[in-house]
Amino acid sequence: MRIAQIAPLAEAVPPLLYGGTERIVSYLTEELVALGHDVTLFASGDSRTAARLEAITPRALRLDASIRDTVAPHILMLSRLQERLRDFDVVHFHIDHLHLPMMRGSGLPFLTTLHGRLDLPEIAPLFQAHPEAPFVSISNAQRRPLPSANWAGTVLHGLPTDLLPFSPRDRGYLAFLGRISPEKGPDVTIRIARAAGIPPRIAAKVDNMDRAYFETAVRPLLDGPGVEFIGEVDEAQKAEFLGGARALLFPIQWPEPFGLVMIEAMACGTPVVAFNRGSVPEVMEDGMTGFVVEDETGALGALRRIGSIDRTAVRRVFERRFTARRMAEDYLALYRRLGAAHERPVLRVA
Incomplete structure (x- = not known):
């Protein structure tokens, strides 16, 4: 054709x-x-x-x-x-x-x-x-x-099956990957991570249109203890970043049409804790690839149970569906x- x-x-x-x-x-x-x-x-x-x-x-x-x-x-x-x-x-x-x-x-x-x-x-x-x-x-x-x-x-x-390798073990941090903007919720990620007592790492780009939001809502949070802001990452860095995370936080504040980062995390075997907005219930298998939650309180509860998610099973879901x-x-x-x-x-x- x-x-x-x-x-x-x-x-x-x-x-x-x-x-x-x-x-x-x-x-x-x-x-x-x-x-x-x-x-x-x-x-x-x-x-x-x-x-x-x-x-x-x-x-x-x-x-x-x-x-x-x-x-x-x-x-x-x-x-x-x-x-x-x-x-x-x-x-x-x-x-x-x-x-x-x-x-x-x-x-x-x-x-x-x-x-x-x-x-x-x-x-x-x-x-x-x-x-x-x-x-x-x-x-x-x-x-x-x-x-x-x-x-x-x-x-x-x-995604290509060999793009992001499976990572059987995490290195004890929570990941945020994407773009710094209000609808993606990087500030929410930091609040959840601090409440859970797990250090967050933020890998994201800052567009000019979101610069004011970054300066007022996100940058002040970066000055606190345990928060690491990495900036924009390439494909090789992404594999290491997602694969090393205990979980990906996806606290979206809008009707996300898909959310590519969710399946990128799944390819690495990394579970996802995602807010129930837009496509999330279609992409996620609650209790299998992570947890679908309604708010920050729900995210904290999910993180307490994140050890119950089998990273090998997360990768299998990726290979079957994505x-x-x-x-x-x-x-x-x-x-x-x-x-x-x-x-x-x-x-x-x-």
Whole structure:
């Protein structure tokens, strides 16, 4: 099958450091190539892939200080794609909705995986204006704000099985991994860890938009005893960081569409203590991969029981549910279904 993968340009594919969407695009692309498909990746020029790379910008936009209009490179990418549409059997978008007008009436099977939140008021009219466009959710919880959208399916994320090695023993700290922002709850993590008497380690990037929150809500907590702020980590550092944790704390304060860090921890065998928001009940197996809790009090109770979680069993759940191969096969099933629907003749009643 000839497949085009259309990635955001903010980060390379895969990203050097933080970047959830681009990371998933990379895992999917490489797995599709490994399965024998002809894949073209539209992405930044510093991306690394076994597929054909259609480089739109020399490097990821976040790393290029000269870029002030980030929409323009994405429009250029769509123009390049439009010139090549007939080269593909299916086009898979990961850029939200910029492409919807272009693909209307194209006659080519396409689908869009939505990687972010859908509860913003300006999104619903756009979906209503494109009722024919097929979308993929990354959890069923993500769909709740837009139940009437044309959902083609839900595909949970997956990781390469050899990406993050299993770690049978922890080194006695609690981990927070991701981005410093109010909805991710790094300040909540520190409070829980201190109340539990377990040192927390914070591995996260700080975006400019969250700088004020970091300075007022998080930095004062870092001055206390036992808190280690590591900053942004790469893939090799991530394996050691997650694998050494007694547990990953995931005290989200918003309807998380997926939460990639949960399955990254599971790959290492590290249990997760996560707040019951968004996708968490779909991703977690309560009592098996960790604990799903409602609040900080519940998290403290879960940490008292964290020794009951078998790290080997956590890894087995990852291998059963969250591999890149399973993710790729799920998407291939959707590609084939969309292709069959496009080939089906339209019956007209006289």
